[in-house]
Amino acid sequence: MAHTHDTDVLIVGAGPVGLSAAAELRRSGLHCRLVDRLPARLPYAKAVGIQPRTLEIWDRMGLARAMLEAATPMRGQLIYGNGEEQARIDLVLPPEVPYGFAALPQYETERLLEEYVAGLGTSIERGTELLSFAQDGDGVTAQLTTASGAAEEVRARYLIGCDGAHSTVRKGLGLSFEGGAFAEEYMLADVVADWDFPQGYGIRSMHRADDGTTDDLLVCIPLPGAGRYRMSMLVPPELSTQGTDAASAGDGVAHGMEGGRAPELSHIQAVVDRLSPKPAAVSDMRWSSVFRISHRIVDRYGEGRVFVAGDAAHIHPPTGAQGMNTGIQDACNLAWKIALVVSGEARPELLTTYDAERRPIGEEVVGRTVRHATQGMETDPDDPRMLMLREAQLLVGYRDGPLAGPPYGPIDAPQPGDRAPDRAGLTGRIAVYPLRLLDILRGRTEHVLILYASHTADLAEAAEAAGVTRRTDASGGPGARSGWETIAVLDREAEPADTPLTVPQYRDAAGEFAGLYRPDGPTGFIVRPDGQLGARFALADTKQALSAYWGALSASGVG
Numbered sequence: 001m002a003h004t005h006d007t008d009v010l011i012v013g014a015g016p017v018g019l020s021a022a023a024e025l026r027r028s029g030l031h032c033r034l035v036d037r038l039p040a041r042l043p044y045a046k047a048v049g050i051q052p053r054t055l056e057i058w059d060r061m062g063l064a065r066a067m068l069e070a071a072t073p074m075r076g077q078l079i080y081g082n083g084e085e086q087a088r089i090d091l092v093l094p095p096e097v098p099y100g101f102a103a104l105p106q107y108e109t110e111r112l113l114e115e116y117v118a119g120l121g122t123s124i125e126r127g128t129e130l131l132s133f134a135q136d137g138d139g140v141t142a143q144l145t146t147a148s149g150a151a152e153e154v155r156a157r158y159l160i161g162c163d164g165a166h167s168t169v170r171k172g173l174g175l176s177f178e179g180g181a182f183a184e185e186y187m188l189a190d191v192v193a194d195w196d197f198p199q200g201y202g203i204r205s206m207h208r209a210d211d212g213t214t215d216d217l218l219v220c221i222p223l224p225g226a227g228r229y230r231m232s233m234l235v236p237p238e239l240s241t242q243g244t245d246a247a248s249a250g251d252g253v254a255h256g257m258e259g260g261r262a263p264e265l266s267h268i269q270a271v272v273d274r275l276s277p278k279p280a281a282v283s284d285m286r287w288s289s290v291f292r293i294s295h296r297i298v299d300r301y302g303e304g305r306v307f308v309a310g311d312a313a314h315i316h317p318p319t320g321a322q323g324m325n326t327g328i329q330d331a332c333n334l335a336w337k338i339a340l341v342v343s344g345e346a347r348p349e350l351l352t353t354y355d356a357e358r359r360p361i362g363e364e365v366v367g368r369t370v371r372h373a374t375q376g377m378e379t380d381p382d383d384p385r386m387l388m389l390r391e392a393q394l395l396v397g398y399r400d401g402p403l404a405g406p407p408y409g410p411i412d413a414p415q416p417g418d419r420a421p422d423r424a425g426l427t428g429r430i431a432v433y434p435l436r437l438l439d440i441l442r443g444r445t446e447h448v449l450i451l452y453a454s455h456t457a458d459l460a461e462a463a464e465a466a467g468v469t470r471r472t473d474a475s476g477g478p479g480a481r482s483g484w485e486t487i488a489v490l491d492r493e494a495e496p497a498d499t500p501l502t503v504p505q506y507r508d509a510a511g512e513f514a515g516l517y518r519p520d521g522p523t524g525f526i527v528r529p530d531g532q533l534g535a536r537f538a539l540a541d542t543k544q545a546l547s548a549y550w551g552a553l554s555a556s557g558v559g
Contacts, residue, residue, distance in 0.1 A: 017310030018162035024335035045105035049321020075200035167312035179296030317373035336529035409520035425510025453522035
């Protein structure tokens with residue numbers, strides 16, 4: 001039986017992950033509804049770390065500048081044990097990485113994302129709760145209750161659960177959520193400290209007992225504002241929620257902020273007095289809470305037309321600020337695939353690659369953050385450079401995933417499945433200032449085909465092949481988009497144009513693109529909408545490579 005869809009996608013949960021999903025779907029032209037059971041945005045600095053990879057995603061959206069203006073730099077961490085400095089970690093990345101680490105309270109991240117999504121025509125429906133849902137071959141029927149208490153039935157093509165650790169969507173799908181919980185409880189507080197530690201550095205101060213175990217802990221993350229930090233520390237016995245219903249919210253998942261007694265400023269000051277390497281007074285507390293930590297991951301990221309993302313799919317310690325950033329990447333990975341399916345450019349089976357690509361990432365993040373929380377980042381076996389790149393989420397890739405085409409050229413160069421790294425030194429035909437690759441990709445919502453060669457004749461031939469392929473392979477159904485956008489990059493040593501080009505063209509004036517991407521002669525690259533490389537191939541094989549890649553997206557057997 002056919003049903004009329006009220007919207008393309010219903011998103012449950014309007015935190016950073018749900019807002020990111022809505023942003024990417026709306027940018028691709030889809031209609032979506034975004035509901036959240038809370039009556040207002042929470043004023044808590046829960047997730048505060050912003051990774052460089054997330055800033056690259058926001059750059060593609062045109063949102064990075066607003067986020068950067070609101071954030072504060074994260075330059076490193078100072079680690080103390082029993083009052084003595086033990087390590088200093090400086091957050092230094094290779095010079096080609098366009099963004100550093102940043103800190104921004106979650107309520108500010110949500111505010112800026114909410115304003116961005118509203119500008120695209122979607123507002124959060126607050127006080128609206130998902131009660132249940134049922135799916136069939138044509139869509140999902142969801143039962144909601146609105147802020148006024150009225151019942152509403154919504155019909156959507158797809159449903160995304162971004163509704164946190166106690167997700168209604170996850171429970172409705174019957175997904176397992178295996179893992180465990182840390183015995184320790186923590187206090188969180190947003191306060192000002194009057195010490196004189198260097199700006200932009202987090203503080204981790206521990207007390208170790210005679211047997212080497214940590215029995216007291218203070219972690220301070222800088223926030224925007226003079227001397228302001230989000231502090232976390234062990235809970236004193238009088239504030240413990242263990243053994244109460246609040247400890248697990250009734251579903252056995254002990255994770256997140258608890259609704260019990262909130263710590264007072266005196267509780268925070270007592271810990272600072274014990275553990276701060278320098279005497280300090282804390283003041284101006286904006287909020288505080290008791291916090292519990294679990295580590296869990298679902299057995300699959302979705303089923304049929306219903307998916308989970310962010311904390312609904314994976315929860316873990318906040319070490320290294322991986323959770324929210326990983327969830328945002330979940331949302332971006334899923335959104336472009338749904339957009340292709342709804343537009344008719346890809347078969348529904350493409351959506352199975354969401355689980356295939358993202359669940360291994362979630363498993364790695366859960367394992368790593370648990371290890372770092374229990375042993376410390378300084379004990380990580382990776383060399384410092386790799387550790388920093390991994391924490392920045394710049395190594396997230398899908399080389400072994402179902403969409404990664406065959407490698408081409410040097411195996412240690414960016415290959416299909418890898419992040420498409422930014423590079424500077426590109427010049428246009430009119431503007432005299434150099435551009436970064438991110439400047440050229442900004443605002444684009446489709447796949448981008450980059451053609452690189454030393455002769456415009458090679459570029460023109462490949463551009464023509466790309467145009468023919470697009471017309472024959474990506475015609476899609478009603479409302480289908482064009483498939484991909486094509487740009488040409490001319491080698492720095494190339495002679496003046498000898499053949500006119502019908503696509504935008506740039507010159508690798510500084511040779512930086514070639515130095516990083518290491519093309520093997522005339523080479524083509526496909527950049528996916530989520531900023532990962534989809535394919536890499538010899539320019540002479542453009543038509544075949546595009547047909548193969550697009551065929552993988554639309555093939556019924558993908559995944």
